[in-house]
Amino acid sequence: MNLRPYQQQARESIQAQWEGGVRRTLLVLPTGCGKTIVFSRVTEDRVRMGERVLILAHRGELLDQAADKLAKSTGLGCATEKAEQTSIGSWFRVVVGSVQTMMRDKRLEQFSRDHFDTIIIDEAHHCLSDSYQRVLQYFEGANVLGVTATPDRGDMRNLGSYFESLAFEYTLPKAIKEGYLSPIKAMTIPLSINLSAVGQQAGDFKSQDLGTALDPYLDSIAAEMWKVAKDRKIVVFLPLVKTSQKFTRILNEIGFRAAEVNGDxxxxxxxxxxxxxxxxxxxxxxxxxxxxxDCPSVDCVVVLRPTKVRSLYSQMVGRGTRLHPGKTELLLLDFLWHTERHELCHPAHLIAENEEIAQAMTKQIEEAGIPLDLEQVEKQAAEDVIAQREEALAKQLEEMKRRKRALVDPLQFEMSIQAEDLSSYVPAFGWEMAPPSDKQLKTLEKLGILPEAVDNAGKATKLLERLDKRRAEGLTTPKQIRFLEGRGFEHVGTWQFETAKNMIDRIAANGWKLPDGVNPREYRGD
Known part of the structure; x- marks a missing residue:
């Protein structure tokens, strides 16, 4: 089975992390992009090196899926640690294990602490729980790979308390753009559902309260669904089994062919x-x-289980993002959830880089009244947010440009090169949050960046990587940016090095004054 280019890249990046001494690393792939295939091939690589591998998950279906994909993609068989099934005495080098079984002392103590060389955690956003940590701490010498579809920096920061690095991330917009996942159109249904009385538990809304709050609206929701999605194949997520059963009856009464499934x-x-x-x-x-x-033919997802947890929201929507013959897009129906808290997940959170962009996208989708392509909405919202932010930062930047400094402030550099990823960067992993090293600070200073304004190792690393890349591409240096923007030129960061050098030479030759006929506000380095 040939891997897709991004899957092969992910496989190589994971191995490179371990070879470089990083023991606990993460792989982030959107639902439907073949995470099981990737970790199966990583497993095969480790077995070829003579290692023993444990694949951990919290649900039987995930264990069966892992064993099945492993056999189909690599030919490797595996033993199972689940309930009465055990791998003890087996000659298989791969074990798929239920965390609920493996966490028990009696089960763990049957293994030596160095029995497994590598542990792979499927749906790694669960791995901070006590049950997973008990297993991971017992086999603490093993290399660990966490696999998750989590799209959110907040979740990533939580995972950063255990994992040391992000080996590889493939984003939802990229997967859609490269034709591996279905485009998503989001539509807000103009139905205001009041959640203000819903309590919270473990960082999310209480399911019991949600079921009660949703109950009075079920008939209206069904009617709205009939208007916009009666010809689609729909999956609906609800907070309680009884709410799910009631909604199924309502849907059937108005003409849908609806069924309901639950744990029993x-x-x-x-x-x-x-x-x-x-x-x-x-x-x-x-x-x-x-x-x-998985059911790839699903082309509409209705989330009637509002949540603040990005990973959960992503999993729900992911049931409809796979490609299928004749399917042109996934329709994602959202509602006007009335809550005093703003941290609720909306379609925008699937692809927005930050909360500011997500809020601008959500407003645009709510006001449209028709399905809108998420990527196009994100592009427009990002442009608007960046324009607003630039306006707000204009005074601050002007002040920076006037300061008698030989070095450029990182913010000025980031705005000049239009690096939204740098200016909105938040450290996720422990090492990123540490102070920059002396070597990093000296290198930044040497390259023209004011080192005192860089307060963590992650930001220093990103800046240095970007500076290296810019040098290789022949783009302007921080010192050129500082000099020319100090004389009124704008976005010098987008210019070529030679263009900036020529302009500086012209200014120098003119007694350090602007040459006649040059309007710095309009000059774009052409």
Whole structure:
């Protein structure tokens, strides 16, 4: 099975992290981009090196999926650690293990602490829980790979308390652009649902309260769904089994062919198969189908389980992002959730780089009243936010440009080169949060960046990488930016090195005054 280019890149990056001495690293791939295939091939690489590998997950479906993909893509068999099944005495070098089973002292103590050389955690956003940590601490000498579809920096910061690096990240917009996932159109249904009385638990809304809050709106929601999605194949996520069952009845009454599945459904596999084959066109569930279930023909997702947890939101939407013949896009229906808190996940959070852009996108989608392509909305919102931010920073930048300094402030540099990723950077991993090293500070100073304004190692690393890349591409240096912007030129960071050098030479030859006919506000380095 040939890997896609990004999958091969991910595989190589993970191995490079371990070879470089980083023991705990992360892989971030959107749902539907083949994370199981990637970690299967990584597993194969480690087995070829003579290692033993443990693949950990928290649900039986994920373990079965991992074992199946491993066998199909590499030919490797594996033993299982789950309930009464054990790998002890097995000659297989790969074990798929249920964390609920493995965490028990009695089970752990059957293994020596150095039994596994590598541990792979599927759905790694769960791995900070006590059960996972107990297993990871027992085999503390092993290399660890965490695999997750989490798209959010906040989640990444949490994971950064355990993992040391991000080996590879493939973003949802990139996957859509390169044709590996379906485009997403988001639409806000003009139905205001009041969540102000809903309590919180473990950082998210209480399911019980959500079910109660949602109940009065179910008929209206069903009617709105009929208007915009009656011909689509829909998955609906709800907070409670009883709410899911009630909503299924309402949908059937108005003309949908709806079915419901939950943890106690005896005929679950039959219902899923019938839905796959088109007997039903709506499938309702209470958070059962967030992981380990795929139906590529789904072309509409309705999230009636509002959440603040990006990883959970991403998992729900991910049930509809796979490609399928005849499918042109995924329609994602959002609602006007009325809450005093602003941290609720919306479609925008799937691809927005930061909360500012997400809020601008959400407003645009809410006001449109029709489905909008998420990528196009993000592009417009990002441009608007950057323009507003530049305006707000203009005075600050003017002040910086007037300062009698030989070095350029990082903010001025970032704005000049239009590096949104640098100016909005937040450290995620422990090493990134540490102070910059003396070597980093000296190198930054030598390259023309004011080192005192860089307060963490992660930012210093990113700046140095960007400066290296710019030098290789023949773009302007920080010192050129400082000099020319101090004389009124704008966005000198986008110019070529030679263009800036020529302008500085002209100014020098003119007694350090601007040459006649040069308007710095309009000059773009052409």
């Amino acid at each position: 459904s005896q005929d679950r596999s039959e219902i899923l198969e019938d839905f796959d084959n088109g007997k039903y066109n709506v499938l309702c569930n209470s958070m059962l189908l967030t992981e380990g279930w």
